[in-house]
Amino acid sequence: MGVLKVLQDLNGSRYQVFLVVATLIILLNVSYLYVIEAQPDKSFPSISSNLRPQTDMTSEKYINVLDNPEVKASKTDVIKKAIAQIKAENEDRIIKVLEKEVRSKNEASILTKVKLTLKRQMIRKMFRQDVMSGRLMDDMKQKYLSDNEHLMKSFITKDLIQGLKQKEEFKKFDDPALKQLAKLLEEQLADRAKNTVFFQYILEELIGAHDPKVKIELHQISENIIPTYINNPDAKNSITLKDLSRLKLKDQQIESLQQSHDRLVRLLTTLEVPKESVFSGDGIVINTGDIGIGSVLVLVSQLRNTGSVLPIEVVMNTWKSADKKICDEILPQFNAKCIFIDRAIPKMSKSLPQKLEKFQYKVIGLFISSFERAIVLDSDNLPIDNVDTLLYCQEFLKTGFLLWPDIWFKSTSPEYYNIARFEVGEPVRRDGLSNNKGFAQYVSSGKKHSNVAFHDLDGLPSAGTAETGQLVVNKRKHIRSLILTLYYNIYGPNCYYTLFYQGGAGIGDKDTFVPALHVFNEPYSMVDKSTDLLGFKSGVNMDGEFVDTTLIQYAPTSAKYHLIEWKKWLKTKDLDTRLSPFQDNDYTRNLYKQFMTHCKKLIEVEEELDDSSIKLKPLFLHIHRPKINPLENYNSLGIRDKRILGKKEEYVPKLGEDSDWELHFHSLSKWIACDLLKDSQIFATFELDQAAVCDGISKHVDYLKATSWFHPSEFVGDVVTLNSPQDDQTLPAKVETEDEDV
Template identity: 30%
Template structure:
């Protein structure tokens, strides 16, 4: 390109100046003159066509063809190498200057004018190890590190004063707030704006700070994942300590039901892991353990201490699957859920959630923080979002309605529909709902003394459960949630959640029936026409969420939890027809793992030798009693040892 006879010494700084200028101009064009649609295309291209990116002077490429750019055709090889070394140094300096400029732009313009999006600068195909987040990917580490850095700059500094409301009871919820039963006895029990504002008092300064931070965070969240690692379908669970054991029981249930899809188990740190489970048992079941330090990197782990309610979102982010089905360790399926990945309602919505037992108790301030206007207009009745509102409007003229007192707040346009959302299972397409996942993580990072008091106002199950729905609501992303709360059954706190396909079919029947009756002039009756049509026993179930007690066989034996007041055997999970006998299968699996295989599990190391000697007799008796008293013909006489051989073959 340049002849050695014609090259002048002063051309060297000119060439370097041009190279640096090109770098800076390219960056400024990307940062200041790209709009949101360009960012969307940018992220889509990275996701779909990542490996085909060519070396260029762009913010995402660290690959330069130095030899062709600067080599003279008449130079000797040694002269060329010497000059290339010189130019390499200068170009590295230019790249360093570019990186400094990027940092300055991010620090000075985190949102707004710079159109900054988390992760927009960092990715090139040379950085990818094996397209497997679970084995550690530097690009994903940097993305999460950037996300956490950005959050830490904009985390809340004003804490919700909810400690003043706590009585430190066994439930740890406010004494002054009595919202336990809303919707349980009467689904039409109204929760007006006035009632909701009376639960917890939210400091004005807190609401203002969260409003500012929410805008900054959501402006910076990319709409799609800026890396190509999410592929395929699969399940993810998250656990530590004893819950790793419970996760094993859950995974064994998946396989007993015939599930074929891969399963991942995210464990916080390796010290909380179990070698027997991770290295011996799970590999035989097309499942594996992944560990947070490997998935998210040491930098992220050193910057922030994650709590239990962030664990679920991190598991979904760190799973390698694009379509990921999260299950709590204590949420066990009673039907094979593999078919739901192909369900048309899921494909069209991109996310399926399951409801909780009570109505939403969200503070109106939450919608203010999100920048969503809740209007003076009724658009639904409880969970019936389908029937024309003219059939159930209040017997008042609009001008006579006291909107703060007379109307169920979550029936109004702009609010989130009832019922509240549970957290036992979540099915999500991370390509269409990646921004929802990142916003959900933010809600949970600032959750305990920020968003949790706003979303549930210290109601039952306070934590991550409603945050997915609120993130989807903010981004106007579709999702499907069955319209009826779970059905409680058994000893302790146990509930069955709906099988959504049959539930959706019954919902369609109810809606069509209501339409016909309304056209005939009948009066709208929510309980008879809608609620009861899809209530138990007219429902089928997908999974059992066992809040208490957890699956600890030593505790069951020690506290005699499997016996009733008369000292007789009883079922902890109740009696349920037409689904797997979950209790029978779990006891058979526990007997196989602990007694037949004599696996040594970390979580049981502290038990006395006397308890260890007695546990096999307890498990065998329990398994035989359940088998003699089962409704489940398919799993009567179930042998896990035989099942394992079938799986391995």
């Protein structure tokens, strides 16, 4: 008000008015600068320089008004209007300039504080991770041992030897043998403690701490997906985006799932396995339930029969239910042993679901096995060739993860890909398109590719599902995706199984591996040959509907080279090299027949190929209905009067006429029931009579012999010698006469 009073009293010339207005502007600038107590950054113009052009024009405007004799307004009114207009014109600009100056001065310090806060939080998380994963302890232990190595070794060895010498059964051993034993015990105890800490960390800090706290009810699915074969894209199937959008999630459910998934993925990105790896070496892992131990014995016998020499670990849920004779005496004869989930992970986190299902145990079993590179088999999956070579095939060595295809189209909800942050692109595959149709028309089929199979779009896994009755994995290389797979399975029954299957075929662990691999962009190989089926026809006269009992899975290298030759041939015909040779339609069958004729000609006439370059080689027979299990098959409904792998005309085209694997497997089963388990308590455990079991399986073997096209004396197989502490036993692998067993 003091300034206004001065201005009202002024009766000077135009120069006096100009001086007053300029003085007012300077005072305004100085007052603003005084309030913020900061000098502007040199990179920004000062407030006065920002205001000067505008205020100069305003001043000149009002001076001209004052000079105009026709204007009757008083000088005081003119000056008041000038002040009001200057304020209105410059207030917002003054504030913006001040904001720039404050930001310019303080931005660096604010960023520094934010970085420091984030750094402290990250250090805290990483420290926690290093502690729980055992990495920090490993480093401290390594340093201490390196500083005191001689003293520690001497003390431990001396202490163990003195303790063992007190026991009667060890008095016959000399000192060198006891020293070696002491060393082995020390290593095993250290490994067990290390494994327990690491797995406990995975379950509690990673899995348990990121519970999405979401339960997806079945009623949220508008309609279950109808199972559709991957090799039959002509059939009416639910594969488009619209068809897969069956699951209706609430916004709160999506947000909770996405946030917990994001947090876990961020943690896993920085995860490190302890320096002294909790995994080492190569081996075979078999998961089983209690009564499934019968199938395990058939599988273990068959593995050795086909020449496998890798150590085997049989994963069981609890040591309390294990048969002592089988675990302590029988399996060690095959270089196999039992390991138990409740011993490897003695305390399950309270934040985890307390009741786990078989598929969840299966993935846990993969973690607690000691092998770094593992061949993982279902107990009902029987190889017909040596599986050890899988660890050295190109497909595994290239990626460290080898999978086999299942027979179904994926039924994964698009909501999952939203939750897991997948970016969906344009059509790149044609799994949802019949071979006799054009790809160009397929990709231009309406708005947003409405007729394109959803999983043919770039950025998504392919349309086919994976069948995990067998897989080969480098656990260290793929530890992140394996933990995420475990996460999907732990919270599978409540939400993720519904997201992945939506009521479709094959619910369980099998379709949880591939999505996790894609989340971390980890490489993997899928065997190029689709799955074949074996089975029998139902009905009294065996002329009814086909009942599948067995999945045939093929050797990866033979499938790879078969597909290479197929693509070469398609190029010569100017056809799309993405065409599948295994589609179930007349067009493809005719095309494939031409291809095989072409290959035979190359072999016989031009000799550019050998038979092994194109021949598909079966490797696994996943016999699931019913499983080959002496504890169950002896009295299975109708098993004695049918061949579950089919008659000769169904079996031979796929497996050849120089084998009868069904006879072979049941002969192993008979040997296990009648001889190997002779003194086992397993029969009493399941309230079975061993004599009845042996008799039932023997009668079925007799039936298989009588109906076999393959003369038993022609069967070729390796003889496996079991070094029993009492005497040597021989696992029968070939038959000398028709009266003897396989």
